[in-house]
Amino acid sequence: MEPVVFVAIIAGLILLLLIVGAPLKPIRYVGQMVIKLVIGAVFLFFLNTLGNQVGIHVPINFVTSAIAGVLGIPGVAALAAIDYWVI
Template structure:
């Protein structure tokens, strides 16, 4: 085999690895973000179920689910405090 063919094959393999491997990380980040939003919606569901006794009701939408999903329990507590004292 000629050296040019070997270099072309190696360059083609590197190009294939770059094209296939590049989109994996953004898709993984998007998936993790969606999982956090779903977990935040579950947090809000339990907050609404338990907070109904105290008059706390935080609507479950994309913004509140994102806040509670990415911030966790402190985010849920902040949303509950905003609902209790501000709204």
């Protein structure tokens, strides 16, 4: 294969990735947020399962799942503390 053809193929692939990759970035962020919401809902499910003995019940909805998913275990602990002491 001649070097000119090889460089043209590589340049074409880079151009294709630049054109196609730009619209895919926001979709990637939305997908990551959906995954975090699902993980937050699973965290809250386990909190409700284990916290049932102590009287802690945090409802699983969009806001609490987002807090638990984005903040992780400290967010779940904060929601449990709010439920236990405030509500």
